[in-house]
Amino acid sequence: MRIGCAAAFVLVAAAAAAQDHMVAPGALEGRPDARTVSPLQALIDRAAPGARIEIAPGTYVGDFIIDKPLVLVGRGRPRLVGSGAGSVVRVRADDVVIEGFDIDGQKGGDLGRDSSGIHVYGERATVRDCRIDNALFGVYLREAHGSAVEDCVITGIPGRDPGEKGSGIHAYNTLRFRFVNNVLRDVRDALYLQNSSNGVVRGNTARDMRYGLHYMFSDDNLFEDNTFENGDAGTAVMYSERIIFRRNRFLRNRGFASVGLLLQQCDDVLAEDNFIGDNARGIFLEGTIRNTFRRNIVAQSDIAIVMFASATETRFEGNLFMANMSPLQLVGKRADANFDGNYWSDNSEPDLDGDGRSDRPYRLTNVFDHFRGNLTAADLFSDGFAAAALATAERAFPVLQPVNALDHAPLARPPVLRDVPRPEGREGRASVPVVGASGAALLAGVFVLAARRRPRQARGLRRSLAP
Amino acid sequence: MATPGRLATIGLFASQELTLAVRSRWTAIFAVVFAALALAVGGSGYILTGGLGLQDFARTASSLVQVVLLLVPLTALLIGVQALATERGAAELLFAQPVARGTVVVGKLLGLFQALAAAQAIGFGAAGLVIFSQAGQEGAGGFAVLVAGSLALTAIFLGLAAFIAAGNVGRRARALALALVTWFVAVVLFDIAALGVASLLRSGHASRLLVAAVLLNPVDAVRTGTLLGIEGDAAFGAASLAFFRIAGGRTWAASALLLSVAVWSVAPVALAIWRLRRADL
Structure with missing residues (x-):
């Protein structure tokens, strides 16, 4: 087990090095040359360390480097248009603040050099209220301990293949970071964290990317009130400990192998009050120890939970599992998990003694689990009447090998989980044309049925007979 | 007085059958x-999903699909057999008229279809009013697919009723029993048999068998097409993709479903006419 872990570590480290993340210090993008330099560079070079510089509205073409503590504030949202040769803003000193700019990366630079809208190599940097478009990486933090990215809108390069663009916010070897209220989309991975611990990620929204969260070797991080939506792969957390997920939304990750929240080789993770909805797979656990899922909503997944035999001591308490095609897929015939007091929408056991719990344990299985392993197409029948008949028959005459996973005291009614965020309702307004068409259909039906109800002659006859 | 043309005759029979069907208590x-x-499902769909706000329309419409799949084939079969399998002696009188037997069957079927379509229009219209006054027009396409599927099922099972009736002229009780058996086989038994056989086969063959089963049974074809139309690929999870792959792509899958529905709409009627023509009354 430990050897396997170590081997995996080496492999991942090697893969990361082979990719592009581990650039030798010498490869940092430095001072832009005369052809690519921004007119703001002279201003910055003249400023005293720690000075505050306000930039007037306008468009400034070219890249620049900040090599001393400085507060750079845009007034009236000045546009920084990169040269297309590399990072637009290169922070190479501690205590730098960048605020209020619209930055255009011109799709330029090189993934191997981590070309970014704002590339930070210095501690305690703050990037606030910036809009970053068309950059390979939005904000790249490298050994930038104590840095913050707040209220930024980062859009990658729409239409470009995920492998050919970078992350929205990329943190490498950065401790005590804060990512708050950012909006990220059309990037490779919205948030990429590696060897970055003790941070806070709160109130961010990530849409339309490969991974919403791509994460490894980073402990003690707190994720609150974030939304990860429509990822090709979903959210993947690996090789890390003591992470807390609270009130996040993991939505609509519908790729073939997408997962709402994947934990691999992660220990002591707590996930509570999250909404994990409309994913191919809701929760995925492999090689994990002592993880707790409490009061989450897991809804409308093909499979709510995928669990490997290597996932141990997992606790599921007070969660709401609603309308999932299957509650559980076990890989390895063993579930070392404690399910207690969850609500399962397909549990039809009654609660006759009225204590709020079903009178019998709920078995986390579905007739189709026995087909699904080697017969994907079986799900074509999973919501037909045959499925209901088979399920009833199986309950009455259990002949299939039982899945060894039970909720011993399932909730009889769905719990009210007030802290769990809900997805935004789609267009709630009434649609006049469709409502009109429905009304017309209703009237037409009534008319056809009413018009022939009584023969005309009979009506005339009745009139003539009336006194 | 000139005899009316073939189309006009069909129209006459349709009109008369519509009047009869409308006055029937069954309709x-x-x-x-x-x-x-439909109203109950449309109205409570939002509650049944736990008010999660996720795909509410799709869940509601999927529940409506179940109502349609259960009720429409049964009604079309029963009302169709009631109307077409005549009492002893009535068939001789009817077919003694100088009108081709095919014309009679087609005309009567058209009238029955109109009556059932009108009855469904009321249900769908009411459900649509409830759903779309809350949900906006996002699901209108899926809802239209559902209505089309329901009408297709009506046509298919009226045709099957005609086929059953044609083989049981003057034996109404037997025809009704056969109709019930047909319904049970199409809606429940067929799927169980398909799954049972598939579980005995190796994976590749089994998947192909299941896809073939979906295309072969009109109830499954309508269910699959409607749910895919409403929920998209998420309707059956990975099985949706398996279905597309085996059918040779989305276009082929849709064409195959449409073809299945078309064949099932036409073939039983044609067979019924052929059977009636040969019948010695």
């Missing part, structure tokens, strides 16, 4: 039950 009961169920 009224169907209209009321269908409208009540």
Whole structure:
């Protein structure tokens, strides 16, 4: 087990090095040359360390480097248009603040050099209220301990293949970071964290990317009130400990192998009050120890939970599992998990003694689990009447090998989980044309049925007979 | 007086059958039950999903699909057999008229279809009013697919009723029993048999068998097409993709479903006419 872990570590480290993340210090993008330099560079070079510089509205073409503590504030949202040769803003000193700019990366630079809208190599940097478009990486933090990215809108390069663009916010070897209220989309991975611990990620929204969260070797991080939506792969957390997920939304990750929240080789993770909805797979656990899922909503997944035999001591308490095609897929015939007091929408056991719990344990299985392993197409029948008949028959005459996973005291009614965020309702307004068409259909039906109800002659006859 | 043309004759039979169907208690009961169920599902769909706000329309419409799949084939078969399998002696009188037997069958079927379509229009209209006054027009396409599927099922099972009736002229009780058996096989038994056989085969063959089963049974074809139309690929999870792959892509899958529905709409009627023509009354 430990050897396997170590081997995996080496492999991942090697893969990361082979990719592009581990650039030798010498490869940092430095001072832009005369052809690519921004007119703001002279201003910055003249400023005293720690000075505050306000930039007037306008468009400034070219890249620049900040090599001393400085507060750079845009007034009236000045546009920084990169040269297309590399990072637009290169922070190479501690205590730098960048605020209020619209930055255009011109799709330029090189993934191997981590070309970014704002590339930070210095501690305690703050990037606030910036809009970053068309950059390979939005904000790249490298050994930038104590840095913050707040209220930024980062859009990658729409239409470009995920492998050919970078992350929205990329943190490498950065401790005590804060990512708050950012909006990220059309990037490779919205948030990429590696060897970055003790941070806070709160109130961010990530849409339309490969991974919403791509994460490894980073402990003690707190994720609150974030939304990860429509990822090709979903959210993947690996090789890390003591992470807390609270009130996040993991939505609509519908790729073939997408997962709402994947934990691999992660220990002591707590996930509570999250909404994990409309994913191919809701929760995925492999090689994990002592993880707790409490009061989450897991809804409308093909499979709510995928669990490997290597996932141990997992606790599921007070969660709401609603309308999932299957509650559980076990890989390895063993579930070392404690399910207690969850609500399962397909549990039809009654609660006759009225204590709020079903009178019998709920078995986390579905007739189709026995087909699904080697017969994907079986799900074509999973919501037909045959499925209901088979399920009833199986309950009455259990002949299939039982899945060894039970909720011993399932909730009889769905719990009210007030802290769990809900997805935004789609267009709630009434649609006049469709409502009109429905009304017309209703009237037409009534008319056809009413018009022939009584023969005309009979009506005339009745009139003539009336006194 | 000139005899009316073939089309006009069909129209006459259709009109008469429509009047008869509308005055039949069965049509009224169907209209009321269908409208009540559709309204109940449409109105409570938002509650049943736990108010999660996720794909509410799709879940509601999927529940309506179940109502349609259960009720529409049954009603079409029963009302169709009631109307077409005549009492002893009535068939001889009817077919003694100088009108081709095919014309009679087609005309009567058209009239029945109009009556059932009108009854369904009330249910769908009411459900649509409830759903779309809350949900906006996002699901209108899926809802239209559902209505089309329901009408297709009506046509298919009226045709099957005609086929059953044609083989049981003057034996109405037997025809009704056969109709019930047909319904049970199409809606429940067929799927169980397909799954049972598939579980004995190796994976590749089994998947192909299941896809073939979906295309072969009109109830499954309508269910699959409607759910895919409403929920998209998420309707059956990975099985949706397996279906597309085996059918040779989305376009082929849709064409195959449409072809299945088309064949099932036409073939039983043609067979019924052929059977009636050969019948010695």
